[in-house]
Amino acid sequence: MLPAQKDDGKAKQTTVPYQEVSLFLGNTEVVIRIYRKAGTEGVLFIHPHGDESGALEAGLRFVEEHGGTLVTISRVGSQEHKKRKISFEICGKAIEVDPNRIFSEQGIRSQLAPYGDDVADSAFSEVKKFSESLILEISRFALPSTVIALHNDRLGYSQVLGSSGEARISPGEPNTDFFFVTRREDFERLASLGYNAFLQSGSPKDDGSASVLFQKLGVRYINVECGFSKKEKNYQMVLAALGM
Numbered sequence: 001m002l003p004a005q006k007d008d009g010k011a012k013q014t015t016v017p018y019q020e021v022s023l024f025l026g027n028t029e030v031v032i033r034i035y036r037k038a039g040t041e042g043v044l045f046i047h048p049h050g051d052e053s054g055a056l057e058a059g060l061r062f063v064e065e066h067g068g069t070l071v072t073i074s075r076v077g078s079q080e081h082k083k084r085k086i087s088f089e090i091c092g093k094a095i096e097v098d099p100n101r102i103f104s105e106q107g108i109r110s111q112l113a114p115y116g117d118d119v120a121d122s123a124f125s126e127v128k129k130f131s132e133s134l135i136l137e138i139s140r141f142a143l144p145s146t147v148i149a150l151h152n153d154r155l156g157y158s159q160v161l162g163s164s165g166e167a168r169i170s171p172g173e174p175n176t177d178f179f180f181v182t183r184r185e186d187f188e189r190l191a192s193l194g195y196n197a198f199l200q201s202g203s204p205k206d207d208g209s210a211s212v213l214f215q216k217l218g219v220r221y222i223n224v225e226c227g228f229s230k231k232e233k234n235y236q237m238v239l240a241a242l243g244m
């Protein structure tokens with residue numbers, strides 16, 4: 001019997017040079033890895049979820065071939081980061097936060113709400129500090145003109161319908177493969193190429209995600225969502241995002 005095809009949780013080796021920066025979430029060290037290669041200026045790739053290795057690989061392939069900057073979380077505590085969420089401990093209690101839901105106070109509060117008031121209050125300032133230092137690292141090399149968020153998707157696009165102002169569904173395209181963008185011209189362009197495309201609403205609910213943050217900052221933002229284990233398609237979608 002052949003083994004089921006799955007991601008091995010590791011991105012392919014790359015020759016792109018990188019540097020690492022240590023941040024802290026409570027007492028837990030979170031290491032951010034920043035890959036950088038000259039070539040494509042003003043484009044920043046963000047890869048927040050450690051279990052989405054195909055998305056990372058597609059982004060690294062782009063930076064290797066065309067240049068750019070890519071930020072990923074490489075380690076949490078002593079563990080290589082291969083999970084969606086980041087865990088840390090506060091008041092002896094284990095807390096988990098989604099690193100793509102902490103870019104606003106409102107987002108942080110809803111992440112912490114399930115832990116009860118006492119824990120949530122003490123954890124809030126720690127997560128806020130971490131979020132601020134993460135944003136500082138992300139924008140250290142100048143505010144990008146375009147942010148490409150790299151994700152692999154299991155749930156399908158129904159999860160973004162609530163925050164979308166407009167949607168174009170392409171018949172035959174899998175519901176795990178889609179673009180979620182903040183600019184109308186990107187929405188029209190990607191839809192016309194035959195992809196599923198969603199335009200974020202002009203006044204989205206602030207869930208602390210990067211799409212809301214960058215829309216507020218006026219930075220062009222394109223979220224590339226592709227199903228797992230579709231290496232070539234994932235890379236083609238990254239190219240399409242940038243009009244290549």
Ligand SMILES: [Zn+2]
Nearest residue numbers: 049052151152
């Ligand atoms: Zn993701």
